[in-house]
Amino acid sequence: MSANVLVVEDEPQIQELLAVNLEHAGHRVRRAASAEEAEAAIRAALPDVVLLDWMLPGESGLSLARRLRGDERTRDLPILMLTARAMENDKISGLEAGADDYLTKPFSPRELNARIKAVLRRRAPQLSGEAVEVEGLRLDPATHRVSAGAERISLSPAEFKLLHFLLTHPGRVYSRAQLLDQVWGDHVYIEERTVDVHIRRLRKALEPTGHDRLIDTVRGTGYGLRTA
Numbered sequence: 001m002s003a004n005v006l007v008v009e010d011e012p013q014i015q016e017l018l019a020v021n022l023e024h025a026g027h028r029v030r031r032a033a034s035a036e037e038a039e040a041a042i043r044a045a046l047p048d049v050v051l052l053d054w055m056l057p058g059e060s061g062l063s064l065a066r067r068l069r070g071d072e073r074t075r076d077l078p079i080l081m082l083t084a085r086a087m088e089n090d091k092i093s094g095l096e097a098g099a100d101d102y103l104t105k106p107f108s109p110r111e112l113n114a115r116i117k118a119v120l121r122r123r124a125p126q127l128s129g130e131a132v133e134v135e136g137l138r139l140d141p142a143t144h145r146v147s148a149g150a151e152r153i154s155l156s157p158a159e160f161k162l163l164h165f166l167l168t169h170p171g172r173v174y175s176r177a178q179l180l181d182q183v184w185g186d187h188v189y190i191e192e193r194t195v196d197v198h199i200r201r202l203r204k205a206l207e208p209t210g211h212d213r214l215i216d217t218v219r220g221t222g223y224g225l226r227t228a
């Protein structure tokens with residue numbers, strides 16, 4: 001599993017330790033030393049997971065977590081809170097602010113990676129590398145194959161990613177901006193109507209086996225995967 005991780009930590013040595021360990025585990029790492037820097041990084045490109053230190057100069061990690069949860073674009077962003085505090089009350093306020101999990105300093109690299117993996121498996125299943133199947137439509141990230149029974153369906157890389165994201169997030173509606181973030185990773189440089197073009201191509205590719213009906217258009221909102 002390889003993810004884009006944003007490390008938000010003001011202590012240079014801990015930031016370095018986190019980044020090195022995560023890169024060693026195969027992740028791509030960006031770094032921020034304050035809530036302000038973190039927000040700028042998130043604006044530029046949505047990461048797959050944020051490793052967020054509680055104690056930051058200026059705005060605290062806790063307050064940033066709360067704000068990220070309140071914003072539509074970052075509402076579902078996986079957050080792993082990092083703290084020196086091990087008090088039960090602090091843990092609860094962290095989780096209430098919207099953190100997915102908690103890592104207490106000092107931690108071992110193994111614990112760090114296990115927690116990151118667990119958060120991603122829960123919140124970003126499209127990164128897990130596991131095959132997914134919905135109503136006979138099967139997508140395997142390991143072999144980059146999409147099939148319906150014996151029928152092979154050929155997709156461009158963008159349509160593959162789009163379908164992968166939709167298949168792993170059934171029953172929810174995503175705006176074009178959210179899909180751009182999830183599929184293209186950077187919403188800034190691509191026009192939103194690009195999403196419509198790829199959805200159209202994806203539907204066409206799925207048409208012969210009737211799986212185009214899985215893709216739901218919600219007028220004025222966006223797209224989702226229809227659940228039975």
Ligand code: CA
Pocket residue numbers: 009010011053054055056
């Ligand atoms: Ca700190």
